[in-house]
Amino acid sequence: MEPLRNGVRFSGVCFRYQSDRPCLEGIDLEASRGTITALVGPTGSGKSTLVTLLLRLFDPDQGSIEIDGRDLRGLQLESLRRNVAIALQENLLFGTTVRENIRMAVPNASDEAVREAARVACADVFIEALPEGYDTLLGERGTKLSTGQRQRISIARAILKDSPILVLDEPTASLDPATEIELLARLSAWGRDRVIFLVTHRLSTIRRADQIVVLADGRVRERGTHDELMGETGGSYRRHLELEDAAAGVAG
């Protein structure tokens, strides 16, 4: 796979589903190689739509999305989808072993590569503690995993794809905060020459991202580091965090 040179850029991206209401409007956003971008915003603000545009499930109505200066529309779909790996909040696990579940997108991956992907995804410790480790059968007739464990298997699956662009759309929602922070640290080491987008609600994680993008009603309201955005008194990031904190009953 061709390594990333610069990163991903959204320029003036507008998009609407088959409805009158625009879903994304005038999105300008740059994510450089080696950084983690946290996408923040209320439900329905367009976070998932924004990241799925990277896979070209839809194309923008206006504006462009470029990887290393090349418009996605000029790339072959197959190559584009090799270049972008995505893990969602809900991912299908199959009634086969842990190893085969992680290997799903890369059937010929070595055991070592599988273990390394599991390590980056913070899944290694619990997998090794399973009765038969990586050979443990999952699914209906196999071992039942917790939601957080299943999410980490799906993150490992996405990591094993070894794509220059990794999208995590809330697959960390069921991890405890300490695990999510550890995951971020491992992703950040693994992602030195990649671009990572992370949709998450957890402040302790968001604040560690290299860049935070706050979406509201399909627009970028604010963009910057945690410290920059906290400096904006009355800014939408601050308000968002205050709301999240109130909802979660925790402080950052």
Ligand SMILES: Nc1ncnc2c1ncn2[C@@H]1O[C@H](COP(=O)(O)OP(=O)(O)O)[C@@H](O)[C@H]1O
């Ligand atoms: N497949 C779809 N068809 C029509 N409308 C959609 C579709 N997916 C999402 N939407 C709408 O687009 C808006 C943004 O949704 P989404 O990108 O899922 O936001 P978020 O991930 O921030 O919750 C919402 O109003 C949602 O109802």
Ligand SMILES: [Mg+2]
């Ligand atoms: Mg979403």
